[in-house]
Amino acid sequence: MERARATGLTPEAPLILGMMRLHDYPELTRPSKLAEWIAARLDEGLNLFDHADIYGGGECERLFGDALRAHPNLAREARVITKAGIVAANQDRSPWQVKHYRTEAGYLETAIDRALAALAIEQIDTFLIHRPDPLMQVDDVARVLENAASAGKVRQIGVSNFLPEQWRWLAGNTGLPLACNQSELSLAHTGPLFDGTLEAHLADELRWLAWSPLGGGNLAGRIPLDILNRAREETGLDETGLAIAWLHQIPGSPVPVLGSMNPGRIQSALQGIRSTLPRPLWYRLLESVRNQAVA
Structure with a gap:
């Protein structure tokens, strides 16, 4: 089956598959089994896989x-996001053994x-700086990213866990556009919807x-069971589908x-991505996890 290779982070890329917990699936640590899993995801139209150099210690x-x-053949279809810049304490080769950032x-x-060698790919689709580093020399970082892009090693760049002024400082010092910011957002973590972070992404x-x-994965413990059951009955979505539908509607x-x-x-x-929650239900779920009504 021939599949078209998508470009950019567009609405046609509905879901990114995170690889951080790969070690939680021992059966998938065999190359043949993981290849079968990757092929099945590609058949579902999912071709974005999220990595970082610290996941599983590399x-x-x-x-x-x-x-x-x-x-x-899978390498021609899979698109990889990966990140770098965090050194875990157990990987610190200095006498201090401290978690720190390196940019x-x-x-x-x-x-x-x-990353290119480990992942066996010719190009990283999207390379992210994993955390904002107070010691980052932005001109040096910009030069490295620009050189990697011009050499074809990286298709596009972005950041991870950056606040607006942090990503704007990097964006203002490089000729490359930032494609994305990867940071926490869910029904269980709604603060960025009320402090201007959402609008900064949009602007x-x-x-x-x-x-x-x-x-x-514990929304059932945060949303009253009667509300959760009513939401399931009204939408036909399970807990996962409800959480994703709620997020995708933002x-x-x-x-x-x-x-x-x-x-x-x-x-x-995927079912959640394809669903639209009634606006009152969207707010009822928000109210439930925040344990307060909107102002």
């Missing part, structure tokens, strides 16, 4: 790459090359990639980065 990128090396030019340049035309879109259509690799959970999320 093993998640390698395992994904092993599957692509075993089945090179030095040489470090990011090496991180991009390392700056940054696509919001929403991590933890299911709020840790202006700009934030793209969920789904942490679950369970095919059933992915299908529920």
Whole structure:
């Protein structure tokens, strides 16, 4: 089956598949099984896979790459988002053993090359700086990103967990447009809808990639059961579908980065993407998790 390769982070890319928990699925650590899983997602029209160099201590990128090396045809269709810039305490080779951020030019340049090799791909679709670094020298970072893009190593760039003034500082110092900001947003984390963060994404035309879109998978523990049951009956959506439908309805259509690799959970999320909640229900769910009515 021939599939068209999409470009950009558009409404036609309804869902991003997060690879952070790949190690939670031991059966998928075998290249053949992971390749089957990737192929099944491509058949569902899902071709965006989200990685970071720290996921699984680097093993998640390698395992994904092993599957692509075993089945090179998948590498032509899969699009990879990956991130760099965080050093976990157990990976700190200094005597201090402290979690910290690294955005030095040489470090990011090496991180991009390392990701390409580990993932067995010719181009990173979207490269993100994983966290804002107070020590970041923005001119050096801009040069590295621009060089990677001009060399074809990276198609587009973005940021992760940046606040508006942080991403604007980077955007103002590079000729490359920022495609997206990946940060937390869900029914369980609604603060950015009320502090101007949403409007900043819209004004700056940054696509919001929403991590933890299911709020840790415990919405049933946060929404009264009678409300949840009524919402299920009215919409035909399960808990996952309701959470994704609620998120997708926000202006700009934030793209969920789904942490679950369970095919059933992915299908529920897709059903949520295709659904529109009645506005009163959208607010009732919001009210339930915030435990307060809107002003």
